[in-house]
Amino acid sequence: MSKTKIGALWEDKEVLFDLPFIYLKLRPGEKIFDRIEPIEDTKGNTGSKGRMIVTNLRIIWHSMSSPRINLSVGLNCIQSTSTRVVNSGLRGSTQALHMLAAYRSSRYEFIFTNLSPSCVRHYTSVSGVHKAYAASRPYRDLKLRSAIIHNKQLRILPLERICLNEHSIWNLSSESGNLGTMVITNVRVVWFADINDSFNVSMPYLTIESISTRDSKFGEALVIATRPSSGGYVLGFRADPRERLHSLRDELQELHRAYCERPVLGVEMTWNEQPSKPPTDDIEELEEIGEPRGEMGPNLYLASQLAQYKSDNEVQPVYNAYLGLAIEPLKEGFTLKSLFEVQTSS
Template sequence: IGWDCVLALTIQTAKSRIQGIVRALFVHCKINGVEYEFTFSAGKQSPKLFSTLQTVHRSYDSTRVYRRIKLRGALFNRKELKMLPFEESVSVHKGVWNLFSTKGSLGIMHITTLRVDVDGLQVPFPFDRVFPEQVRMMAAFKTTLEKHTARGNQVGMVQMPTGTGKTVACLSLYLAYRAKYRDRVDKLMFCTRTIPEVSHTLEELGAVMQCRERHGCDDNIVCVGLSSRQRLCVHSQRPRYTL
């Protein structure tokens, strides 16, 4: 069994004839169109073995796209890549080996602008790489917006690690959703804790807007950064006054 055949790894309790009730690892696989399930129980001396296997599988699954060749729709014309509508070339690297097969092949790698598909919603993304956490967050955000418009007053809580691009993922998804469903959403109030985070949010929004303009999107929106008078007023005496 190779990692490419593994569909899912789950840890559940199982009944063993030798050890009784134990924690077991269920490996769901698919080989040549036939699905199998294998069950493994660990000894008492290796309690973290199952968690390690799950971590390795997540690492393999998140990098699967780099090992597979998929025809995305663009064709080659006289050995030149024919771009998709509103697609731009970021960089071209010659002499890159493709290791999809055991023998490999030498070619040219084209890096183009990125557009993420979130459950059928095309989301232009301003960077040439998107993290799996960002895709999952955009999917959760889209689900929350859909439930809010259908039922009203729906709340979604999404947690992401620091530095994984929460701001740009949120803004990219919202603008794409607003452009497609203008009658469902209106304003977005993005709250931050500090003034530097306000500046960072405005910079990220500028990058997202430039990306959407390159993709031919006409959003026609106004963005305003707000804070307290004590923090933003430039007058030397005015911040001391209170209402």
């Protein structure tokens, strides 16, 4: 398997198992909404405590005793979420998150059990993020002849802003061409015909493979090629006057490059009420998942992650008589014994 973190988006469209750590790192634009533990993958890894990570693109689960055992479920693959009473290897008969997913010709069933009594955050987080993902498809999907124009104005998405509004742009998809308007935003490129605004196309930068100019039977044209996963369309446009074409191409290339560095994926979550066990304070600030270091128990693994995130003020070491050394003050809830104790799941 060969993936690229700056190329086509795959994290939301695939179901994968036992991935190398590099494929569990967050891609540009991916962010964590929730981290929940301990969670048991009751169907695939019963009896093993793990951590669930909910991002704006996928659901990640990994074993805490052996992080090499993991799975990544793209939000686009999820068909349904519900609750079901199951027999957990660690909790016995209990209610769990039941999730159905599909990838290519395969169908998958996942059952995740929260080992913390009376905690349903794993269900509310997954179902909420999945709904937010489904409602934000215009940020990621190429659309043809859709209801995106009202009174000759583009319907703006919540995180979208208009960068350029170019009139007298010809779409070269027919023998004579169609005169229209091109609206360029921080998220997508939209073109619609002046005489019939239902004849339109919306191309998120995420779907665009390349932007260039080349000769055509109409003269020099702006050519936008989309990725094979988005249909592999090659769309040509001509500007009047023609001298605008190169500057328009340069603007589009620059906006496309900026988007690839910091994508706007459109999946946003607002917690209407505090969950029973709120997400940790550093969830929204995390840029990547901490790399597992060998076979760590839960306390040692969590402590190693917490140690990576320090406050703005430099923490002064303190003398520890037990070790005879100056050490960084321990986080609340940790002791020297728990840091050196290797735990295994029972």
